[in-house]
Amino acid sequence: MRFSRQVLLLQIGVVLLVVGIGVALVSVLLSQTLTNQYGERALAIAKSVAADPVVVANAAAKVPGGALQERALAVRDRTGALFVVITDDKGIRLAHPTPSEIGKPVSTPADRALAGEDDVSAVQSGTLGLSVRSKTPIWTPDHGRVVGEVSVGFDVSDPTGAFKRLLTITLLFAGGALLLGAGASALLNRRLRRVTHGLEPHELTELLYEREAVLHGIGEGVLAVDEANRVSVRNDEAERLLGTELPIGAALSELELSPRLRKAVAEGRPVDNLLAVAGNRVLVINSRAVRLDDRPIGTVLTFRDRTDLDTLTRELDGIRALSDGLRAQRHEFANRLHTLYGLLQLGHQTEAVEYLQTLTDSSSARPSELGDAVADPYLQALLVAKTEQAQEKGLTLKLAEDTWVPTTVTDPIASNTVIGNLVDNALHAARMGPRRPATVEIGLLAEGDTLHVSVVDSGPGVPEELRRTLFDEGVSTKIAPGHGLGLALARQAARARGGDVWLADPGESETGALFVAKLPGMLTEDG
Numbered sequence: 021m022r023f024s025r026q027v028l029l030l031q032i033g034v035v036l037l038v039v040g041i042g043v044a045l046v047s048v049l050l051s052q053t054l055t056n057q058y059g060e061r062a063l064a065i066a067k068s069v070a071a072d073p074v075v076v077a078n079a080a081a082k083v084p085g086g087a088l089q090e091r092a093l094a095v096r097d098r099t100g101a102l103f104v105v106i107t108d109d110k111g112i113r114l115a116h117p118t119p120s121e122i123g124k125p126v127s128t129p130a131d132r133a134l135a136g137e138d139d140v141s142a143v144q145s146g147t148l149g150l151s152v153r154s155k156t157p158i159w160t161p162d163h164g165r166v167v168g169e170v171s172v173g174f175d176v177s178d179p180t181g182a183f184k185r186l187l188t189i190t191l192l193f194a195g196g197a198l199l200l201g202a203g204a205s206a207l208l209n210r211r212l213r214r215v216t217h218g219l220e221p222h223e224l225t226e227l228l229y230e231r232e233a234v235l236h237g238i239g240e241g242v243l244a245v246d247e248a249n250r251v252s253v254r255n256d257e258a259e260r261l262l263g264t265e266l267p268i269g270a271a272l273s274e275l276e277l278s279p280r281l282r283k284a285v286a287e288g289r290p291v292d293n294l295l296a297v298a299g300n301r302v303l304v305i306n307s308r309a310v311r312l313d314d315r316p317i318g319t320v321l322t323f324r325d326r327t328d329l330d331t332l333t334r335e336l337d338g339i340r341a342l343s344d345g346l347r348a349q350r351h352e353f354a355n356r357l358h359t360l361y362g363l364l365q366l367g368h369q370t371e372a373v374e375y376l377q378t379l380t381d382s383s384s385a386r387p388s389e390l391g392d393a394v395a396d397p398y399l400q401a402l403l404v405a406k407t408e409q410a411q412e413k414g415l416t417l418k419l420a421e422d423t424w425v426p427t428t429v430t431d432p433i434a435s436n437t438v439i440g441n442l443v444d445n446a447l448h449a450a451r452m453g454p455r456r457p458a459t460v461e462i463g464l465l466a467e468g469d470t471l472h473v474s475v476v477d478s479g480p481g482v483p484e485e486l487r488r489t490l491f492d493e494g495v496s497t498k499i500a501p502g503h504g505l506g507l508a509l510a511r512q513a514a515r516a517r518g519g520d521v522w523l524a525d526p527g528e529s530e531t532g533a534l535f536v537a538k539l540p541g542m543l544t545e546d547g
Contacts, residue, residue: 028209035201039194046190054186055152059140062172063154065099067138070158070170075106079158079168082108084122088115095172102151105171106158109134114168121147126171133157133169143176151176241303241323245272245285247316261323262298279492281305285319295326297508302326393423394464398432399439403462406443410460415450417443420463420474427466427544435471435542437513438521439464441506442475442535449479449532469545473537474524481527490523510537517541 069075069091078088092104092115106115111130116122127147132139133155140154153173157166216224235242241258243266245251254266264276272285278296284307291307304324310317363372394400403419410417429435443462450458455478463474482490491511511521518540525534 025209027212028205031205031208032202035198035205039198039201043190043194047187050186050190055143056140058152058174059154062101062152062174063138063140063156065095065101065104066154066156066170066172069095069104069106069172070156073161075170076158076161076167079106079108079114080160082112082114084112084114085119089119089122091115093117099172100174102173102175103148103171106168107171108168109166111169118147128153128171130155130169130171133171134166136166144173148173242320243323244310244318244320246318249273249285251275252318253320258323261301261303261325263301278303279489281321284321297512298323302509302512393419394425396425396428396432398429398436399425399464402436402439406440406447410447413447413451414458415447416457416459417447418459418461420461423462423464425464425466425471425543429471429542430469430544431517431542434513434517435539438510438537438539439473439475441510442473442521442537445506446475446477446479446532446535450477451479453477453479453532455479455532466543469541469543470519471539471542473539474534476525476527476534477532479527479532482523482533484526487523487526491521514539 072091074087075091078086088106092106095101096104096117103117104115105113105117105126107113107126107130111126111134113122113124113126128144130139134157136157136159138154138156143152145151151173153171155169155171158168158170159165160167219227235253235255238255239257241261242253242255243251243258243262244253249272251266251268251270251272254268259266262277266275272282278298281296281298284291284294284305289307290309291305294305294307296303296305302325304326305321307319307321309319360372360375363369363375394403403417407417439462443460446460446462450460458478460475460477463472465472465474491507507521514521514537519538519542521535521537523533524536525531527533
């Protein structure tokens with residue numbers, strides 16, 4: 021039997037049990053209440069008879085029949101009672117519906133009434149059959165002595181008939197309640213099947229185990245949000261990669277997440293291999309909107325950590341920059357040596373000396389060759405590569421006059437990431453700007469183990485609408501797609517070492533934008 025049917029039968033059984041117990045309790049209470057009501061009614065009639073002066077006088081005189089019999093029969097007929105019996109102080113009947121019983125002792129005990137107390141008895145059997153009866157004493161006018169008692173009873177069928185009528189009404193209501201409960205249980209059962217898509221409890225349990233195994237057994241981060249963009253599912257890897265807690269039910273807008281991630285969820289469109297920065301990590305995000313029965317139920321995002329790959333890529337870029345710089349220098353030195361060799365072969369010693377002097381003057385302006393200003397070979401190689409790159413684009417890259425880095429860097433990859441991205445953005449801004457000659461000036465200054473970097477270009481500056489979001493991934497002034505990570509990666513690399521990168525001057529009039537970076541612990545303190 022399916023679990024949903026078991027639940028339905030159980031609910032109907034519970035409703036039936038509750039209704040049955042309720043009807044039983046109501047029946048008992050009704051029976052007791054009706055019996056008590058008829059007993060009190062009989063007592064009230066008996067008291068009214070016992071207070072009659074004629075009854076008191078005849079009872080005191082112990083006169084049977086006559087006026088007492090007439091009054092007892094009149095009260096019985098008027099009230100619908102089964103009997104009205106009057107006795108003397110010895111319990112001998114002075115009035116009775118059956119005249120032959122007059123002068124005989126009562127068939128039921130009258131001790132309490134003759135002792136001066138009211139007696140509301142339960143159902144008792146007498147000469148007239150079962151009845152609900154009550155007894156009360158007859159007092160003398162001065163209330164000094166009991167001279168007899170009055171007993172009034174109602175046929176037991178009277179409260180029984182009333183009980184049956186009330187019980188019938190109760191059973192009708194109970195039947196209606198039972199039908200209503202069964203109907204509600206059936207609707208609840210139908211709702212349960214619809215909510216669980218007809219799955220049995222063991223199938224739901226298996227799905228739960230499988231979900232937990234999948235969520236926590238894969239190496240990717242998984243985050244699912246519902247239609248209201250609230251977290252519905254996530255695994256530990258997602259929290260680790262995003263660097264923040266993802267409580268179930270939390271709104272995505274309340275969490276510190278990447279703007280690119282928020283945008284991917286808000287748009288609800290499939291996203292493949294989207295790069296985003298989260299804390300000190302570079303993540304690859306994939307997003308899929310989930311629909312069930314043509315109804316959107318949320319979005320599922322997966323995250324892959326590309327930090328290690330990105331680190332290797334930056335290291336490779338640094339090595340490539342160094343090799344490109346050395347290759348450019350070798351090619352340039354070879355050309356110069358060939359020219360100098362030709363002049364000497366032809367006997368033009370004067371021209372050869374002038375050529376050497378020209379080379380010396382021009383090389384003094386090359387930032388890559390100022391070994392006394394920048395002692396680190398990695399920084400030198402980066403400056404050489406960026407200088408060659410600038411020359412290829414018709415730009416000028418120069419070092420600031422106050423540049424001074426007499427020690428070596430401790431993390432070439434991080435320094436190249438920060439400086440390289442700042443210089444690349446500056447070269448692009450200078451090339452796109454209206455000023456000519458297009459220049460970029462880079463300043464490097466050592467302060468203990470901290471490296472200060474400043475990069476200023478001759479471009480048009482940073483537009484006002486981009487100044488607050490310039491360091492968010494995806495924000496770029498470049499028209500071509502695939503940009504918008506350079507500054508975000510630079511700031512990420514700087515903040516990972518306790519430093520930062522910021523826009524010191526957006527630039528609008530005489531110069532372009534000025535970016536400044538502070539990199540603590542980047543330099544060795546020994547000379």
